[in-house]
Amino acid sequence: MKIFDIALRDLVRSFRSASALIFMFGVPLLVTGMFYFMFGNLARDGGFNLPRTKVIVANLDAGGPKFQTSTKGIPGSANARTLGELVVSILQSDDLAELITVTRAPTAEAARAAVDSQTSQVAIIIPADFSKKFADPDAQATIEFYQDPTLTLGPGIIRSILNRFMDGMAGVKIVVKVFVDAASPQDYILVNQIVRRYLDTSLAEKEDVASALIISRTPTAAPKEDNPLLRIVAPIMGGMMVFYAFFTGASTAQSILKEEEERTLPRLFTTPTPQSTILGGKFLAVFLTVLVQVITLIIAARLIFQIEWGALDLVAPVAVGIVFIASSFGIFVNSLMKDTKQSGVLFGGVLTITGMLGMISIFALNSPGAARLSETVSLLVPQGWAIRGLLQMMNGNNALDVLLTVLAMFVWSVAFFVIGVWRFNQRYA
């Protein structure tokens, strides 16, 4: 079959070109690797951590006279007999263990001294009347926060955790105050129930606290993602793969124009080979080249960076979707070019701009406010759809969502392909 001979010849040429190989495999893996090591330097034991902040807590809380609360759902809360202990147990919870190490001090002075001597970075002093003040609707319960002035990041994180807690407490207090005004102030059983309810709900989001502070969590996190480093690196790898798959699609399709200029295409037209076979072979080469690239990158990323792409029955269609959309886009944009002298416009302009627009949704993963807009913008370009499919798959969205995105990729592909083929046929008619 001549069509395969032509395609195979192009494949051989692509994979013989050092620069093609660098852009197909080298750069995407290298960029991902850069991020991997940049963030990986912060990782310990294979996990991803900011440097842990050493916190020393002096919990002097003597408890409220009758006030007791058990807040189910808050880690460590089962043992908390006072509000102060509740604070301590939150700080000591497993979720925060990645961020802070908590030691206890017997007195406020000892805690402050630890910070002064730089053995701890933050001292938290919970006063003796903390529970009591909380129970008193008209008093203000406060925690003393004492930090090493040269540090910002670690203490900032702890402060925001405490703020969140205190905000929750303030809300509880308002409820309690309203209740106490309206009902019998002695009815602490009821107050207890209300406080518990409130803490249950207001602190239920607590598990987000740690993660929101450290890593870019994708909107719906993969169910069994236990290496947070991957939550950064996987979308980057996906983005790089899409960006460079489009790059490869365009540069491989450009070989049609190149062959025209190198005169081998006209020569092919002097052989007894139909034009449809010649162009078909060239198009097939584009698909096959990108296919080899995408499969290689998926496997390489799995092996090198342990990236979990998702279930294989979704990875395959998404990969094929990416291959189709990247190849057909390459054929399409090249069909609009006059000659390879315009490749500056093609690679520097069209591919870079559409590629960046497509990846905008990855950059915006961290900022929920921008996420919506950026996703909309990214879907204006084919790269955006390819990335959407990848992210949905990696986030473990349900199969139907993923397949719908793949379907959209095929629609784009068909449109690009039809226009590209039509234009090339015209050109050589």
Next chain:
Amino acid sequence: MSANNIAISVTDLHKSFGELKAVQGVSFQVQRGEIFSLLGPNGAGKTTTISILSTLLRPDQGDAQVMGHSIRRDPMQVKSVLGVVPQEIALYEDLTARENLDFWGKMYGLRGAALRQRVQEVLEIIGLADRANGRVGKFSGGMKRRVNIGVALLHKPQVIYMDEPTVGIDPQSRRNILDSVVALKNQGMTVLYTTHYMEEAQELSDHIAIMDRGKLIAGGTNAELVQLVGEQTRIDLTLTVEASRVLPIWRAVEGVAHVSAEDGRVTVLVADSNLVLPRLFESATRLAARITSVDIREPNLEAVFLHLTGRALRD
């Protein structure tokens, strides 16, 4: 001459690129098994004609038959009997010579053992069997030209077009190519050859058509064309004495048709320079004159072109 003897028959081809009339009313016939040359200066329209005859370009007007197949109606048929050596080297530089031949062989429908065997044969014909596994991009201009020709030989075409196959190469490669063109003819192939080197046309061709500005301005065998300017050889001489002294004597020399002098240079027209030159030297010696330079110009296509267009063939 029966129609069966005609390999290529071209009738009134026209092709314009916008305003520019590249080919205007070209007609000629090429017999089977001959070497037919299109001789013309740069821009004459040779490549355009070849492109039309290889179905790469559609003529605006006119038609041509190649081995009985119309370039308009049966382009595929035409392509399958045809080998084309394009003027510009058209090879994959990042592939080896063997890989190139292998690929192009497949494009001509060869497969398997037959292909392998033919590739080896062609490598030997073009004298590159020992460089078969070298990348074409690393080859010299002459070697590339030879591979360029080899590609057109793979399927043993009945007709082969060679568009200026010797441009810009070293004398050895050129010799190798000219010899192989004759060898092809001897194997029974019909060769349509274009060149702007009149020596090549003269050496190789059974028939020559001279092309200029999109038109054929003369055609025939080398001898027939030369007769257009007469059969006389022109001898230009310079002497140590006044030209006027030898003029009357040389006019009387047997075999001299005409003598004239200009700027101290004497021009003698003769039928056969081998006979006349010794006599000219003899009479000069008798006059105690020395001949300091001699320039013999056999009648050639250069002269024909000059005669027909008033311009030199090479610019």
